[in-house]
Amino acid sequence: MKPIDLRSDTVTRPTPAMIQAMARAEVGDDVLGDDPTVIRLQDAVAAHLGKAAACYVPSGTMANQTAIRAQTEPGDEVLCHEGSHIIHYETGSPAALSGVMIRPLSGDRGQFDPEDVEHAARPSSVHAPNSRLLLIENTQNRGGGSVWPLDRVARVAAAGRRHGLRVHMDGARLWNASVASGTSMAAYAAHADTVSCCFSKGLGAPVGSCVAGDVETIRRVHRFRKMFGGAMRQSGVLAAACLHALEHHVDRLAEDHANAQRFAKGLANIPGVTLDRQQDTTRGGVGVETNIVFFDLAPDMAVTAAELCARLKADHGVLMLPPGPRRIRAVTHLDVTRAQVDAAVAAVERAIGVPVRV
Numbered sequence: 001m002k003p004i005d006l007r008s009d010t011v012t013r014p015t016p017a018m019i020q021a022m023a024r025a026e027v028g029d030d031v032l033g034d035d036p037t038v039i040r041l042q043d044a045v046a047a048h049l050g051k052a053a054a055c056y057v058p059s060g061t062m063a064n065q066t067a068i069r070a071q072t073e074p075g076d077e078v079l080c081h082e083g084s085h086i087i088h089y090e091t092g093s094p095a096a097l098s099g100v101m102i103r104p105l106s107g108d109r110g111q112f113d114p115e116d117v118e119h120a121a122r123p124s125s126v127h128a129p130n131s132r133l134l135l136i137e138n139t140q141n142r143g144g145g146s147v148w149p150l151d152r153v154a155r156v157a158a159a160g161r162r163h164g165l166r167v168h169m170d171g172a173r174l175w176n177a178s179v180a181s182g183t184s185m186a187a188y189a190a191h192a193d194t195v196s197c198c199f200s201k202g203l204g205a206p207v208g209s210c211v212a213g214d215v216e217t218i219r220r221v222h223r224f225r226k227m228f229g230g231a232m233r234q235s236g237v238l239a240a241a242c243l244h245a246l247e248h249h250v251d252r253l254a255e256d257h258a259n260a261q262r263f264a265k266g267l268a269n270i271p272g273v274t275l276d277r278q279q280d281t282t283r284g285g286v287g288v289e290t291n292i293v294f295f296d297l298a299p300d301m302a303v304t305a306a307e308l309c310a311r312l313k314a315d316h317g318v319l320m321l322p323p324g325p326r327r328i329r330a331v332t333h334l335d336v337t338r339a340q341v342d343a344a345v346a347a348v349e350r351a352i353g354v355p356v357r358v
Contacts, residue, residue: 001317002317003313003317003318003319004317004318004319004336004340004343004344004347005319005335005336006318006319006320006330006331006332006336006344007319007320007321007331008201008321008331008333009173009201009202009256009291009331009332009333009334010200010201011333011335012200012201012202012203012204012333012334012335013204013206013335014204014205014206014241015204015334017244017248018204018205018241018244018245021240021241021243021244022237022238022240022241022244024240025037025236025237025239025240026236027234027235027236027237028234028236029233029234030056030231030232030233030234030235030236031226031231031232031233035233035234035235035236035239036236037236037237037239037240037243038056038235038236038239040239040243041054041056041210041239041242041243041246042054042055042056042210044243044246045197045210045212045246046212048185048186048246049185049186049189049195049197049212050186050189050190051189051195051212051213051214051218052213052214052215052218053212053213053214053215053218053219054210054211054212054213054218055210055211055212055218055221055222055225056208056209056210056235056239056242057208057209057210057211057221057225057230058207058208058209058230058232059198059200059207059208059209059230060085060170060172060196060198060200060201060209061089061090061091061093062209062225062228062230063172063196063197063198063209063210063211064085064086064090064135064168064170064196065086065090065093065094065097065098065224065228066211066221066224066225066228066230067168067194067196067211067213067217067221068086068094068097068098068100068133068135068168069097069098069220069224069228070194070217070218070220070221070223070224071132071133071166071168071193071194071217071220072098072100072132072133073099073130073132074098074099074100075099075100075101075129075130076098076100076101076129076130076131076132076133077100077101077102077103077122077129077130077131077132077133078094078100078101078102078103078132078133078134078135079103079105079117079120079121079131079133079134079135079160079165080102080103080104080105080134080135080136080137081104081105081106081107081110081111081112081135081137081140081143082104082105082106083110083140083141083142083143084104084110084135084137084140084142084170085137085141085142085170085172086102086135086170087102087104088142089141097228100129100132100133101129103120103131105117105120108143108278109140109143109144109146109278109286110137110140110141110142110143110144110146111140111143111146111148111152112156113152113155113156114155114156114158114159115159117134117156117159117160117163117165118159118162118163121159121160121163121165131163131164131165132165132166133165133166133167133168134156134157134160134165134166134167134168135167135168135169135170136148136153136156136157136167136168136169136170136192137169137170137172138153138169138170138171138173138174138177138188139173139174139176139177139180139289139290139292141172141173141292143278144276144278144279144288144289144292144293144294145173145176145260145288145289145290145291145292145293146278146286146289146290147176147177147180147181147289147290148177148188149181150181150183150187150188153169153188153191154191157191157192158191166193166194167191167192167193167194168192168193168194168195168196169188169189169191169192169194169195169196170196171185171188171189171195171196171197171198172196172197172198172201172209173198173201173202173290173291174188174189174195174197175197175202175203175250175253176202176253176256176257176290176291177290178250179250179251179253179254179257180253180254180257180289180290185197189212193213193214193217194211194212194213194217194218194221195211195212195213196209196210196211196212197209197210197212199241199242199245199246201333202249202253202256202291202333202334203242203245203246203249203250203253203334204245204249204333204334204335205238205241205242205244205245206238206241207238207241208238208239208241208242210242249334252334253290253291256290256291256332256333256334256336257288257289257290257291257332258338259291259332259336259337259338259341260288260290260291260292260293260330260331260332261287261288262338262341262342263293263330263332263341263344263345264279264287264288264293264295266341266342266345267293267295267345267348268280270345270348270349270352272297272298272301272352273295273296273297273298273348273352274295274296274298275288275293275294275295275296276293276294276295276296276327279293279294291331291332291333292329292330292331293329293330293331293332294323294327294328294329295327295328295330296326296327296328297326297327297328297352298326299326301326301352303352304322304325304326305322305323305324305325305326305327305328306322306325308322308328308348308351308352309321309322309328311351312347312348312351315347315350315351316347316350316351317347318343318344318347318348330344
């Protein structure tokens with residue numbers, strides 16, 4: 001039986017139509033700048049985000065890191081939420097690759113306010129790092145796939161600019177934010193100098209992200225892509241998959257969001273399981289906004305998150321990840337159907353059927 005894989009939306013596989021698009025791709029040498037399919041993708045992404053230029057890179061991590069390096073110098077400081085992807089999932093690369101410090105900000109659902117930026121941005125001093133770049137992650141992964149309201153993005157970015165900060169938007173799942181909120185990606189991107197977006201998550205492409213921004217900054221991104229080892233040759237084969245995803249897989253993200261909400265509602269009926277405080281509408285939270293669901297196991301439950309995930313995999317063919325001792329994350333995506341969501345809820349209910357400590 002095929003596993004129900006809810007570990008991440010990165011596990012999606014190319015659809016038959018996407019594979020056909022890859023097979024038909026016209027290619028050149030992207031390192032020499034003449035792969036026509038890569039050029040077409042970069043132009044399409046730039047237009048989609050309302051920017052002058054874009055650069056195709058292999059991964060979301062490289063997208064963020066080339067954007068950071070292109071807009072900072074060693075010894076500078078990057079302001080971002082304490083739950084940001086660049087802190088937790090990019091192997092310390094801001095320090096290793098760009099020599100920058102991170103100034104973490106706090107706030108519910110992975111978001112923060114203009115006042116937080118005002119308080120954190122440093123005045124120029126020979127004694128302190130230069131506050132140089134503000135990063136907004138939209139949607140916010142560790143915030144439960146939370147969507148930044150457009151007006152909050154505008155106010156936060158404006159606060160950063162008052163202190164001379166450039167703004168980078170980690171938009172790996174910006175497609176999800178756009179579909180969920182009805183706000184165009186270009187409207188979000190208008191408040192950032194650079195924006196990254198990822199095709200290998202919810203859109204189902206096998207490889208690739210883009211960074212978009214002004215011409216000079218993207219020229220630097222291209223340079224650091226080469227320096228970091230991310231330049232590829234006949235990468236039009238991969239870019240063709242991204243183009244297909246951009247043209248055919250964005251609107252359908254609403255299905256993933258509906259499936260995530262259905263999954264969360266099913267979990268809420270299982271004794272000993274609680275949704276993340278920020279996602280539980282019954283407790284005054286905001287609910288599941290996109291395709292990421294966090295849930296917790298009661299402290300008196302005999303099974304840990306890791307043990308439950310192992311049991312789900314071995315006995316039920318359901319795959320999830322345990323980011324904490326009692327916390328589990330599940331992500332809906334292109335390869336998960338509504339019926340599989342229901343099956344996953346039933347599997348959790350069966351797997352969790354263990355004695356409760358008293």
